[in-house]
Amino acid sequence: MSSLASQFGQSFSNHPLRMGFLRWQCRVRQMAMRDKDGRPDDAIMPEVFLPGQDEPLGAIITVMSKTPGYSVTPELEHMSAKTNDPAQRREQAIRFLAAGYYQQAAEFSDILTATFPPGSPGAAQIHEAGRCTLVFEAYAQRFELDCKVWRLAPHNLLHQATMAHNRLFNPGIPGDTVVLGFEPDWENCTSDPKIA
Structure with a gap:
């Protein structure tokens, strides 16, 4: 894992768990959009465990973005700019x-x-730890992802995609919002039931 991966928005792992997780995430996120009016649930909000901690720091709402070759960030930004009516957006x-x-x-x-509010102590704690485990548990499936944590700069493609996505649901999100990236080390991740 390198900062190169976080710059380009993808790791280069071909681990079978990687694709299984991405398929599951696509399915549960589509269900949230179709059946729950876009409201996130446990499948999208993992608990965050810092190294050496038995209790979670809390749960975070994660965003899954397309890789640069499939990016729709301009379309998301256009949708935000098209109307000032939050309900319509x-x-x-x-x-x-x-x-x-x-x-x-x-x-x-x-x-x-x-995303985290500007100056968030939780974001600072997660970033300083450098690693964390994200635990997703929903729909009879559990994933424990051992992740390297990145603080993404505004020019980073994933930062831009995340902010464009979140502005659709929260137009008042501050420009200096903290965006953290979580890059799984697939060799140290697990699923239950096992996905291969």
Whole structure:
């Protein structure tokens, strides 16, 4: 794992668990858009465990972005700019994301992101730890992802995609929002039931 992977929005692992996780994430995110009006649930909100801790720091809402070759960041930004009505923007976003957006798992980066308020002590704690375990548990499936943590700069493609996505649901998100990237080390990740 290198900063190169976080710059380009994808790791270069061909571990079978990687694709299994991405397929599961696409399925549960599409369900959230179609059946829950876009509201995140446990399948999208993992608990964060810092190294050596038995209790989670808390849960975070993760964003899954497409790799640069499939990026729709300009489309998401256009959707945000098109209307000042938050309800209309949200409705357009849900329609767009519920349609074909999550159809092809191979188009997505395995580096998940999450936003935190400017100056967030939690974000600082996670970033300082350098690693964490994200535990997803929903729909009779559990994933424990051992991740390297990156603080993404505004010019980073994943930072831009994350902010564009979140502005659709929260137009007032501050420009200096902290965006962390979570890059799984697939050799040290697990699933239950096992996915191969």
